[in-house]
Amino acid sequence: MLRTHQAGILRAGDIGTTVTLTGWVDRRRDHGGVAFLDLRDSSGIVQVVVRDEEVAHPLRSEFVLQVTGEISARPEGNANPNLGTGEIEVIANEVLVLNESAPLPFQVSTAIDAQVTVGEEVRLAHRYLDLRRPGPASAIRLRSQVNRAARTVLDEAGFVEIETPTLTRSTPEGARDFVVPARLAPGSWYALPQSPQLFKQLLMVAGMERYYQIARCYRDEDFRADRQPEFTQLDVEMSFVDQDDVIALAEQILISLWKLIGYEITAPIPRMTYADAMRRYGTDKPDLRFGLELVELTDYFADTPFRVFQAPYVGAVVMPGGGSQPRRQFDAWQEWAKQRGAKGLAYVTVAEDGELGGPVAKNLSEAERAGLVEAVGAQPGDCVFFAAGKQSESRALLGAARLEIGRRQELIDESAWSFVWVVDAPLFKPTGEDDDVAVGGGAWTAVHHAFTSPTPEWIDTFESDPGSALAYAYDIVCNGNEIGGGSIRIHRKDVQQRVFEVMGIGQEEAEEKFGFLLEAFSYGAPPHGGIAFGWDRIVALLSRADSIRDVIAFPKSGGGYDPLTGAPAPISPQQRKEAGVDAKPEPKGEAQAPAPAQ
RNA sequence: GGCCCCGUAGCUCAGUUGGUUAGAGCGCCGCCCUGUCACGGCGGAGGCCGCCGGUUCAAGUCCGGUCGGGGUCGCCA
Numbered sequence: 166m167l168r169t170h171q172a173g174i175l176r177a178g179d180i181g182t183t184v185t186l187t188g189w190v191d192r193r194r195d196h197g198g199v200a201f202l203d204l205r206d207s208s209g210i211v212q213v214v215v216r217d218e219e220v221a222h223p224l225r226s227e228f229v230l231q232v233t234g235e236i237s238a239r240p241e242g243n244a245n246p247n248l249g250t251g252e253i254e255v256i257a258n259e260v261l262v263l264n265e266s267a268p269l270p271f272q273v274s275t276a277i278d279a280q281v282t283v284g285e286e287v288r289l290a291h292r293y294l295d296l297r298r299p300g301p302a303s304a305i306r307l308r309s310q311v312n313r314a315a316r317t318v319l320d321e322a323g324f325v326e327i328e329t330p331t332l333t334r335s336t337p338e339g340a341r342d343f344v345v346p347a348r349l350a351p352g353s354w355y356a357l358p359q360s361p362q363l364f365k366q367l368l369m370v371a372g373m374e375r376y377y378q379i380a381r382c383y384r385d386e387d388f389r390a391d392r393q394p395e396f397t398q399l400d401v402e403m404s405f406v407d408q409d410d411v412i413a414l415a416e417q418i419l420i421s422l423w424k425l426i427g428y429e430i431t432a433p434i435p436r437m438t439y440a441d442a443m444r445r446y447g448t449d450k451p452d453l454r455f456g457l458e459l460v461e462l463t464d465y466f467a468d469t470p471f472r473v474f475q476a477p478y479v480g481a482v483v484m485p486g487g488g489s490q491p492r493r494q495f496d497a498w499q500e501w502a503k504q505r506g507a508k509g510l511a512y513v514t515v516a517e518d519g520e521l522g523g524p525v526a527k528n529l530s531e532a533e534r535a536g537l538v539e540a541v542g543a544q545p546g547d548c549v550f551f552a553a554g555k556q557s558e559s560r561a562l563l564g565a566a567r568l569e570i571g572r573r574q575e576l577i578d579e580s581a582w583s584f585v586w587v588v589d590a591p592l593f594k595p596t597g598e599d600d601d602v603a604v605g606g607g608a609w610t611a612v613h614h615a616f617t618s619p620t621p622e623w624i625d626t627f628e629s630d631p632g633s634a635l636a637y638a639y640d641i642v643c644n645g646n647e648i649g650g651g652s653i654r655i656h657r658k659d660v661q662q663r664v665f666e667v668m669g670i671g672q673e674e675a676e677e678k679f680g681f682l683l684e685a686f687s688y689g690a691p692p693h694g695g696i697a698f699g700w701d702r703i704v705a706l707l708s709r710a711d712s713i714r715d716v717i718a719f720p721k722s723g724g725g726y727d728p729l730t731g732a733p734a735p736i737s738p739q740q741r742k743e744a745g746v747d748a749k750p751e752p753k754g755e756a757q758a759p760a761p762a763q
Numbered sequence: 764g765g766c767c768c769c770g771u772a773g774c775u776c777a778g779u780u781g782g783u784u785a786g787a788g789c790g791c792c793g794c795c796c797u798g799u800c801a802c803g804g805c806g807g808a809g810g811c812c813g814c815c816g817g818u819u820c821a822a823g824u825c826c827g828g829u830c831g832g833g834g835u836c837g838c839c840a
Contacts, residue, residue: 198797212800226790245800268791271774276801283774286832339840359840386839387764504766505836594840614840723832 167231167263173209175236177252185233186211186255187263189297190226191274200224203274204232204255207302211250212239215257227266227273227297233259273297285714290728292719304708304716307425311704312379314421315399322414324375324401329364331357331381336678339614340384343394351745357383357395360697362614363682365402366654369693370685374404379700385725390712391646391702394725401651402695408637408653412586415641415649415696419584426707428582434641439590443557447480447564449590452645453583455576457482459563460541462551471528473511478556481541482563484570487548488514488522495523498550501569507562511551515543525551568645585642592619592627592636593667609667613638616661616682617652618694624660631667637694648703651696658686 168187175184188206195201200221202213213232215221224230234257245251270291271283275298288295295301316326335342335356342356358364360382368376380400386392399418403411416432423430442451445458460481466474495512502510513529514522521534529537541549550566552559571577593609609631611617618637619627627634638652655661661683665675675683701713714720721727741747 192800192802194799194802196797196799196802197795199799200797201799201802203800214798216797218797240798243798243800247800251800268773272790274801284832287774340838362840384839387837389839390834392839611840617840726831728832 168206171208172204172206172211173249175211175250175253175255177238179236180238180253182236183234184236184255185231186213187229187231189266189273190224190228190230192276193221193224193226195221201254202230202232202257203276204230205297209249212245212248212254213257213260214254215260217260220257220260224260224262225266225268227269227294228262229264229266231259231261231263232257269294275299286722286728289714289720289722292729296718301715304704304710305718307708308704308716310425311422311700311707314425315377315379315418318414318418318421319375319377319401322375322417324377325373327368327373327376327378329358329361329368329378329380331383333358333364336363340386343383343385346744346746346748348743348745351748352750359384360398361400362616363679365400365695366616366682366690366693367685369402369404369654370688370690372404372691374691375402376695377401388723388725390714391705393701393713393717393721395721396713397700399649399698399700400695401697402693404691404693406653406692406694408588408639408694411651411653411694411696412639415651415698418698419641422703422707423582430582430584434584434586436586436588436639439587442587443560447560447562447567448645449587449640450642450645450647451564451585451587452568452571452577453585454578454581454644455571457485457567457570457576459560459567462540465536465540466533466553468530469533470530471525471533473525473528474551474553476553476555476559478559479551479553480559480563481549481551482567482570483541483543484548484550485544485574485576486546487570487574488516488546490514490548498566502562502566505562505565507552507558508554510562510566511553512548513537513551514548515545517545519545523548581644583644587640587642588638589620589635590638590640591632592617592623592634592664593631595632608669611664611668612636613650613652615664615668615670615679616654618655618660619664628663628667639696641696641698643703643706646702646706647699648706649696649698651694653692653694656686656690656692658683661686 168185170179170184170186172186172188186204186206188204191203191205191210193200193202197218198216200215200218202215202221202224203210204213213234232255234255236253237256239252239254271287271294273294288301296305319326332345332355335344335354340359342359345355345357347353347355361378361380365376365378378400380398381395382398383395385394401414403414416430416434419434420430420432437451439449442449444461445451447459460483462479462481463477466479469475498512499509511525512523513526515538516522519538521537526534537549543549550563552562591612594612596608596610613636618624620635620637623634636652638650640647640650642648655664662672662675665671701716704716705713708716710716719727719729725733736744
């Protein structure tokens with residue numbers, strides 16, 4: 166080793182020791198006759214005193230040094246309480262420049278971090294400099310701990326870590342695939358997996374019984390703060406289990422993860438049905454850090470004279486203290502609602518004397534006005550927002566309004582952790598956006614994915630009422646974020662075929678797309694199920710990061726662009742030719758992709 | 764694909780009703796400085812105001828388009 170100690174761990178107890186340190190010049194304070202260097206390595210910072218002006222003068226920020234010297238107590242009154250090493254300093258008797266540094270695109274030293282935030286674009290373009298800073302670095306280090314903690318739980322529970330292919334076959338449904346040309350089969354393409362879903366099920370057929378993988382997944386979709394084209398899941402699958410077994414294991418994992426940041430999750434984590442979540446919070450991922458539940462008023466307004474409320478669903482959410490908002494603020498709420506595709510957001514204010522105000526109030530009947538405050542649970546000074554129309558759309562709007570109210574009124578305890586399992590989701594949803602599609606129209610698609618089993622109660626009867634059939638699936642939600650989800654899978658070929666039928670996937674199509682899986686299932690597939698955790702999102706939550714970009718070593722920016730490498734980039738004509746990108750598939754007939762190996 | 768916000772020095776930003784030579788802090792370069800820790804002092808360099816077009820006597824500023832970034836809705840089984 167080029168060093169004997171790490172800089173950041175030196176303490177008063179080390180006084181008198183001669184050490185050799187290596188690291189970067191964080192800052193330099195040159196007084197002519199004496200110079201102070203803040204030497205930084207991964208453990209922290211220590212002050213180095215250089216008395217030789219010739220040595221100290223040419224040093225610059227981020228030069229890489231090897232310093233040998235004696236640990237010494239700082240002179241009386243010169244301690245720095247902001248540094249762990251603030252009691253001591255290293256009196257250098259040898260300073261070797263291991264490498265120089267060009268002037269920096271941004272300041273790496275975080276001494277002034279509180280005042281200046283560097284833009285994300287430039288940080289990502291020089292991510293290797295960004296990661297020298299303790300804040301960004303700590304997120305990446307936490308991620309390593311998170312991986313280790315999960316592996317420990319799973320290893321102790323007898324799981325086998327198995328890698329699955331990243332060059333695989335494009336499967337229908339779901340997100341857009343990233344595709345890779347196959348040089349040896351021009352015109353044919355691999356797809357990068359959206360998740361290891363099919364492989365992990367095959368591993369259950371293979372008798373591995375307990376599988377996990379920290380798996381990279383790829384989806385060619387548009388961006389969000391919490392979405393990257395490549396992202397990571399902790400992927401888990403188990404044989405001979407039911408829902409409670411998977412949930413119990415998942416809770417063990419979550420407990421060990423949150424323990425890393427000193428939070429104790431109390432198990433069992435509460436469960437809520439999907440129907441309840443939608444009814445009370447207007448979303449399948451409710452943020453339970455605050456109350457403010459939606460109030461269903463369809464019956465209350467059953468005979469209303471107000472046309473807008475003559476709708477299949479009427480609901481409301483209360484904004485505490487919202488009654489005193491100025492008119493333009495309410496106009497802003499209308500705009501907010503319109504941006505989410507709603508016609509508007511009706512509201513009623515409740516004055517301190519209980520009098521109702523706002524443009525909607527006068528449209529209500531006497532009786533409706535009289536009972537409204539009690540019906541919605543409002544207080545004087547509040548306002549009540551209403552949504553009326555289709556149930557799903559109205560609830561979604563109210564659910565979004567609830568979150569917005571929570572944020573604006575600071576009802577959310579940002580230090581809280583609130584976990585909930587959302588269970589009993591529907592198995593199917595109507596295809597297309599219109600949820601009024603008549604049952605029996607035949608157009609159903611899987612809510613989760615095509616291999617999710619119906620719950621035991623529905624397994625024999627789901628065809629009779631696909632819209633009501635429940636899936637044997639579960640999502641784990643933390644502070645309004647879905648951080649994982651899974652299901653018990655279908656392991657019987659006949660059930661699988663019936664599910665395909667409801668979804669309108671014919672036998673031929675099923676054979677072509679999932680033939681290898683269906684065949685595997687014909688050889689004694691064990692009952693199995695599993696879960697996948699959104700690893701980036703979990704680490705982002707644990708590190709209190711705003712974006713998953715903060716917990717990915719080299720994230721992409723908008724448009725899938727990597728500001729560091731410049732990927733994606735054009736390829737040469739030679740590469741195009743070799744890769745077979747431009748190969749024209751032969752017309753139909755035998756040109757079909759070869760059947761999976763039998 | 765729709766909508767919103769942002770593009771001015773290496774970084775973070777200011778820039779008046781359109782009006783002389785576009786500023787500040789930090790950083791950078793040079794000199795000075797023996798107890799600093801966001802050290803300090805003196806001096807200096809550094810700008811296609813994202814790009815293209817328009818309006819105007821005159822555009823960083825107004826208008827249209829475009830590119831890039833961020834957010835959001837659609838989308839993401």
